[in-house]
Each structure stands twice: as C-alpha cells, then as structure tokens.
Amino acid sequence: xxxxxxxxxxxxxxxxxxxxxxxxxxxxxxxxxxxxxxxxxxxxxxxxxxxxxxxxxxxxxxxxxxxxxxxxxxxxxxxxxxxxxxxxxxxxxxxxxxxxxxxxxxxxxxxxxxxxxxxxxxxxxxxxxxxxxxxxxxxxxxxxxxxxxxxxxxxxxxxxxxxxxxxxxxxx
Amino acid sequence: xxxxxxxxxxxxxxxxxxxxxxxxxxxxxxxxxxxxxxxxxxxxxxxxxxxxxxxxxxxxxxxxxxxxxxxxxxxxxxxxxxxxxxxxxxxxxxxxxxxxxxxxxxxxxxxxxxxxxxxxxxxxxxxxxxxxxxxxxxxxxx
Numbered sequence: 001x002x003x004x005x006x007x008x009x010x011x012x013x014x015x016x017x018x019x020x021x022x023x024x025x026x027x028x029x030x031x032x033x034x035x036x037x038x039x040x041x042x043x044x045x046x047x048x049x050x051x052x053x054x055x056x057x058x059x060x061x062x063x064x065x066x067x068x069x070x071x072x073x074x075x076x077x078x079x080x081x082x083x084x085x086x087x088x089x090x091x092x093x094x095x096x097x098x099x100x101x102x103x104x105x106x107x108x109x110x111x112x113x114x115x116x117x118x119x120x121x122x123x124x125x126x127x128x129x130x131x132x133x134x135x136x137x138x139x140x141x142x143x144x145x146x147x148x149x150x151x152x153x154x155x156x157x158x159x160x161x162x163x164x165x166x167x168x169x170x171x172x
Numbered sequence: 173x174x175x176x177x178x179x180x181x182x183x184x185x186x187x188x189x190x191x192x193x194x195x196x197x198x199x200x201x202x203x204x205x206x207x208x209x210x211x212x213x214x215x216x217x218x219x220x221x222x223x224x225x226x227x228x229x230x231x232x233x234x235x236x237x238x239x240x241x242x243x244x245x246x247x248x249x250x251x252x253x254x255x256x257x258x259x260x261x262x263x264x265x266x267x268x269x270x271x272x273x274x275x276x277x278x279x280x281x282x283x284x285x286x287x288x289x290x291x292x293x294x295x296x297x298x299x300x301x302x303x304x305x306x307x308x309x310x311x312x313x314x
Contacts, residue, residue: 018197019194019195023196089195090196091194091196103193122191147179150187154186
C-alpha cells in the first residue's frame with residue numbers, strides 16, 4: 001500500500017500525463033472510453049500496490065504499464081484499430097474539428113508500432129531511449145519508426161486536407 | 173529527393189503543428205480511498221451492526237424484562253378478574269369481604285366495580301325516597 005506522499009506523487013503523475021496516457025491507450029485500442037478506464041485502472045493499481053517505489057523513470061514506467069494493461073485487455077478479441085467516429089482524441093486549436101478528425105484518421109491509418117512511437121514522442125514527450133524501454137525495441141528502431149511515421153502522417157494529412165478543401169469548394 | 177536537413181526542418185514544423193493539438197483531459201481519478209480502506213470500513217460497519225443486534229437480543233431476553241412482562245400480565249389478569257360492570261351491591265361487598273385476605277384488600281377491590289347506575293330524570297332512587305320520608309316524619313314530630 002502506498003503512503004500519503006506516494007499517493008500524492010501518483011496523483012500528480014495522473015494530472016500531468018493523464019491526457020497523453022489516455023491518448024496512447026486510445027492509439028492502441030482505437031476508442032477512448034475504454035482507454036480512460038484502463039488508465040484509471042493502472043493508477044488505482046499503482047496506489048493500491050505501491051508499485052512505484054524504487055522506479056527511477058516513472059513517466060516511462062506508467063506508459064509501459066498502460067501499454068501492457070491495454071494489450072492484455074484487448075488480447076484475443078481485438079484485431080486492428082477501428083476508428084470511433086464519435087469521440088475526439090484532441091482539443092483542436094481554434095476549435096478546428098475537421099483538422100482533429102483529419103489527424104485522428106491519419107494516426108489510425110499508421111501501422112500500430114509507428115503510431116505508438118509518434119504518440120509517445122510527440123504527446124508523451126518521451127525520448128527515443130525511453131520509448132525503446134517502453135516498447136522493448138532499440139532506440140534506433142524507435143527513431144527510424146518515428147521518421148517513417150512522420151513522413152506518412154504528412155502525406156496522409158495533406159491529402160485529406162486537400163480533399164476537404166476541394167469538397168468545400170464544390171459545395172460553395 | 174528531400175535533403176536530410178530539409179527533412180529535419182519539415183519534421184520540426186510538423187511536430188509543432190501536431191503539438192498544437194492537446195490530448196483530451198481525462199476525468200479525474202475517481203477513487204481516492206484505497207480499496208483496502210473501503211474493505212476495512214465495511215468490516216467495521218458489519219461489526220457495529222452485529223453488536224447492536226446482540227445488544228437488542230440480550231436486552232429482550234434479560235430476566236428483568238421477563239419480570240416486567242409477568243407483572244403486566246398479572247395486572248391484566250387481575251383487572252379482568254375483578255372488573256365487574258355491575259354496581260357494588262351489599263351481596264357483592266359481603267362476597268368480597270369473605271374471599272379477600274384482609275379488609276383493606278377487599279376495599280381495594282371495590283374500585284373495580286362500576287359506579288352507581290345513572291337514574292333517569294323522571295325517576296328517583298329508593299334511597300332518596302326513603303330519606304325524604306324520614307325527613308317528613310321528623311318534621312311531624314313536635
């Protein structure tokens with residue numbers, strides 16, 4: 001059982017990294033409500049078991065916990081990510097929900113290993129070395145997956161944005 | 173063909189754009205009370221309830237509760253035995269005096285008898301008539 005200072009630290013981790021953790025879980029599961037439940041489950045287990053004691057890289061550790069729990073959850077009944085069109089993953093700048101949907105669909109279209117690296121590096125702010133620990137790959141592999149993923153995202157988002165603009169032009 | 177420096181620059185731009193999208197903030201951590209504490213509270217609650225039940229059971233079966241119950245039962249029986257809807261007559265009073273242990277007990281039991289029967293307005297009790305006759309006779313005397 002965690003003592004009060006441990007619980008305060010775990011709660012701080014949740015407040016600080018909760019949004020990125022839920023995004024990471026959503027990137028694995030494809031829908032955010034289940035992702036939220038899994039992240040809560042992970043943090044409650046951390047509080048109950050006091051398993052954060054002695055961990056040096058706490059941020060990377062909680063991302064790894066969320067990944068393992070999420071993979072256990074979806075094991076056997078999940079094959080590939082299906083997009084949930086109702087739930088936004090992001091608060092878009094300038095309330096541009098078309099751009100949010102564009103980004104979400106482009107992320108979903110990425111291969112799973114690349115999608116996880118992008119989320120961990122861009123929104124989780126983990127270094128490639130930390131990402132390597134979370135995903136059990138080498139830092140070079142993580143970095144190369146990231147480069148491929150960014151190239152695909154750029155193309156995918158540009159293509160979708162152009163299609164969206166054309167559609168708008170045809171309507172007007 | 174994109175040059176490495178150019179690619180790095182484009183990636184930086186894309187990263188900045190991507191970071192402008194903030195992940196949705198999840199609902200707050202719902203359970204602040206650890207599960208073990210919840211279990212402990214439930215156990216305490218169950219223990220308190222059991223204690224209350226045992227106390228009530230002990231009180232119900234305590235000897236002096238039985239004494240009080242027996243006293244109430246005897247009072248009910250006595251009042252049923254002695255209560256009479258008839259007014260107290262000389263005969264009833266004699267019967268009481270013979271059956272009671274003492275004179276005082278007999279007097280106490282007379283309280284269970286109804287009071288005098290109400291006499292209708294146009295009628296007079298025999299006692300009233302007799303006592304009036306006595307007064308008239310006394311007046312006639314010189």
